[in-house]
Amino acid sequence: MEKKWWQEAVVYQIYCKSFLDTNGDGIGDLKGVLQKLDYIKELGANCIWFNPLYVSPQVDNGYDIADYKNIDPAYGTLDDFKKVLEEAHKRGIRILMDMVLNHTSDEHKWFTESRKSKDNKYRDYYIWRPGKNGKEPNNWGNYFFERNGSAWEYDGRTDEYYLHQYSYKMPDLNWECEALREEMYSMMRWWLDMGVDGFRLDVINILKKPAGLPDSKAVPTLTNTKNGYIVDRTTTANVEGIHELLKEINRNVFSKYDIMTVGEISTLKGMETLPFFAQDSHEIDTVFVFGVANRDEVPASPKKIKEFQALLLSMAKRNAWVTQFLNNHDQPRQVSRFGNDTEHRERSAKTLATMIHTLVGTPFIYQGEEIGMTNVCYPSINDYNDRYTVGRYDALTKNGMSPEKALAKLRPISRDNARSPFQWNDRENAGFTSGKPWIKVGDRYKEINAEKDLSSPDSIYKYYKDLISLRKTHPAIVDGLTEFVDFENENVISYTRTTSRETLLVIANFSDKTVEFDIGNELASFKWKTLLANYSDTAAVPEKTEWRPWESAVYSLEF
Numbered sequence: 160m161e162k163k164w165w166q167e168a169v170v171y172q173i174y175c176k177s178f179l180d181t182n183g184d185g186i187g188d189l190k191g192v193l194q195k196l197d198y199i200k201e202l203g204a205n206c207i208w209f210n211p212l213y214v215s216p217q218v219d220n221g222y223d224i225a226d227y228k229n230i231d232p233a234y235g236t237l238d239d240f241k242k243v244l245e246e247a248h249k250r251g252i253r254i255l256m257d258m259v260l261n262h263t264s265d266e267h268k269w270f271t272e273s274r275k276s277k278d279n280k281y282r283d284y285y286i287w288r289p290g291k292n293g294k295e296p297n298n299w300g301n302y303f304f305e306r307n308g309s310a311w312e313y314d315g316r317t318d319e320y321y322l323h324q325y326s327y328k329m330p331d332l333n334w335e336c337e338a339l340r341e342e343m344y345s346m347m348r349w350w351l352d353m354g355v356d357g358f359r360l361d362v363i364n365i366l367k368k369p370a371g372l373p374d375s376k377a378v379p380t381l382t383n384t385k386n387g388y389i390v391d392r393t394t395t396a397n398v399e400g401i402h403e404l405l406k407e408i409n410r411n412v413f414s415k416y417d418i419m420t421v422g423e424i425s426t427l428k429g430m431e432t433l434p435f436f437a438q439d440s441h442e443i444d445t446v447f448v449f450g451v452a453n454r455d456e457v458p459a460s461p462k463k464i465k466e467f468q469a470l471l472l473s474m475a476k477r478n479a480w481v482t483q484f485l486n487n488h489d490q491p492r493q494v495s496r497f498g499n500d501t502e503h504r505e506r507s508a509k510t511l512a513t514m515i516h517t518l519v520g521t522p523f524i525y526q527g528e529e530i531g532m533t534n535v536c537y538p539s540i541n542d543y544n545d546r547y548t549v550g551r552y553d554a555l556t557k558n559g560m561s562p563e564k565a566l567a568k569l570r571p572i573s574r575d576n577a578r579s580p581f582q583w584n585d586r587e588n589a590g591f592t593s594g595k596p597w598i599k600v601g602d603r604y605k606e607i608n609a610e611k612d613l614s615s616p617d618s619i620y621k622y623y624k625d626l627i628s629l630r631k632t633h634p635a636i637v638d639g640l641t642e643f644v645d646f647e648n649e650n651v652i653s654y655t656r657t658t659s660r661e662t663l664l665v666i667a668n669f670s671d672k673t674v675e676f677d678i679g680n681e682l683a684s685f686k687w688k689t690l691l692a693n694y695s696d697t698a699a700v701p702e703k704t705e706w707r708p709w710e711s712a713v714y715s716l717e718f
């Protein structure tokens with residue numbers, strides 16, 4: 160496989176709204192990003208993925224787009240964006256935009272036109288249907304459990320319903336409509352011609368709808384249902400025709416540029432994801448396979464994480480490039496979910512990163528992860544902003560759960576865990592804003608902040624920096640073959656990465672206790688040099704057999 164720039168890249172994800180506010184309105188902005196480009200450069204990341212920056216009523220923090228070709232005034236102007244692009248490029252940092260193709264805001268001009276009359280030019284841009292027996296066209300539920308729970312909203316003006324798989328303020332687009340497709344292709348080319356380096360493609364596997372929009376046959380459960388309307392991706396995602404559609408998008412847009420496309424495919428967990436991104440599929444370059452990162456799953460054990468990595472590896476062996484991540488703006492903070500965010504916060508944050516940055520695939524860092532930011536724990540449901548958390552709370556309590564229980568269930572998985580403001584320093588509002596932050600700052604900012612990490616020689620930030628520079632100096636991290644060592648071990652994740660020129664060995668204890676780990680006679684017969692470790696006195700292998708809580712190290716073979 161010919162090497163692409165994005166295989167060597169390290170991507171830093173910016174949720175602009177919570178990054179850095181420079182005008183005191185409590186909302187992060189592009190001038191804030193501009194100020195921090197050197198922070199990102201210093202870390203070593205060379206690509207930024209921006210969550211949506213477009214004009215939006217912010218019902219779903221920008222995933223509800225009202226104008227694809229402009230920047231939301233809360234973030235700045237198009238010129239501010241161009242300045243960020245230029246300054247990032249000067250520093251060797253590429254920019255990925257979030258591209259939301261499944262839906263728009265109901266305030267987008269296409270939709271305000273579409274709802275006016277059945278013969279409006281834009282009617283067919285969205286999915287309109289008459290009701291069935293005085294009810295919605297089918298039993299699909301909306302993902303945010305809004306209103307009565309249905310994925311259909313009635314509009315009296317034309318006496319029809321429109322489909323919205325997310326908020327009723329986010330109508331689904333109709334990709335069967337050729338004019339819509341052409342409009343989307345030209346809009347994407349407009350961004351690429353401006354110089355952006357690629358797209359993260361939002362819920363890309365649900366663009367195509369199942370023929371005839373059949374009812375879901377899924378069994379209703381406490382968590383997928385409100386008033387009998389069911390959120391069921393097995394009916395609504397990955398349906399026949401999705402691959403032809405993606406190939407068409409690729410032909411018309413992606414294939415014409417040297418870009419990175421990374422698709423969000425949250426509902427496929429295994430090899431069935433492969434057709435979207437296998438090298439010869441001509442659809443998208445890579446995907447986020449959720450598996451263990453999915454907040455709705457029980458937090459994975461080290462063994463489960465290893466099994467998931469083995470799955471990614473088997474995809475990679477079939478010429479498909481994967482991504483490495485354990486959190487993003489939709490998931491809880493990784494150190495809280497997979498590590499130990501109290502006693503072993505620093506060590507566990509470093510160990511999780513060790514795995515992400517030394518296994519096959521492009522690593523993604525979600526803002527604040529590099530300083531070990533933790534989940535927030537807001538006292539009241541009123542402190543939460545995320546539509547999913549608030550809607551699901553409503554559905555759970557309506558389904559009979561007590562408010563206390565519902566809040567306790569949602570706290571560790573709320574998307575707001577990732578969306579609290581970036582903790583820059585230990586001063587007011589963690590240095591994020593001089594005004595009132597749009598969402599509460601996490602209460603550990605005096606202990607956990609960037610200023611502190613930047614001034615400490617063995618901080619999490621410093622460790623990330625070292626890991627990223629290993630990627631640049633040891634090609635085996637990008638290209639090497641991977642072989643697990645003692646795959647059955649319950650606590651330790653260990654593997655070698657090998658090219659014809661070097662062999663690296665990684666050992667990481669994913670537990671709160673000291674454990675025994677034996678690398679086996681063959682590996683023990685070699686001489687190893689320590690490249691990086693998260694305890695200052697980690698000994699060389701093979702002498703070392705006891706691994707302390709969350710201890711991890713990267714070794715290289717000495718010839």
Ligand code: NOJ
Pocket residue numbers: 219222259325361362423488489
């Ligand atoms: C996935 C995005 O990551 C999430 O934040 C958003 O709510 C939905 N797609 C809808 O666009």
